[in-house]
Amino acid sequence: MRAPRWEDLDDLLELINSLVEEEADIIINRKLTREEEAEWLTRFLTNIEKGRTIGVVAEVDGKVVGNSEVTRGTGAQSHVGFLGIVVAKEYRNLGIGTRMLETLVEESRRAGLKLLVLDVYASNARARHIYGKLGFREAGTVPKMVFRIEGYVDTIRMYLEL
16 A cells, blocks of 8 residues: 555556446446546646545555545535545455555544545445445435446445544
8 A cells, every 4th residue: 555656657547447348336437548547647646745635556566456545525525535446356355445445544534534425336235345344334325326338326325434
């Protein structure tokens, strides 16, 4: 587990595009170009530098296999962090996602956040189990929040008070 850096660009591009290819439970539904990923990584690293985002990548044998972030809310929600996490298919169920989440929770506390919030597809039982194991609670369901090839999917809002 470590902070992301510019040199991770190609690994991060490969990671996100592999998730799109497998039709993973993520919002992005088309492969990204290197230019698009570079623009995203520039914003991501800038937001980390400015204290708006906490970023953690998982590296195995010199390759980034997971990416996660907590983005601080603004204004009246500046005490809230919005969490997102992805792990490459071949590295799931090895504890990598759990370790990234534990690191994000620890860093969020250190940053003074009071609440973490995330949305997870209702069909993603494994992720919901991991979030629950770390103390996240379900706040409610938003029906038909996402449209995928197989149809509409509900999302579940989860939270953790820090």
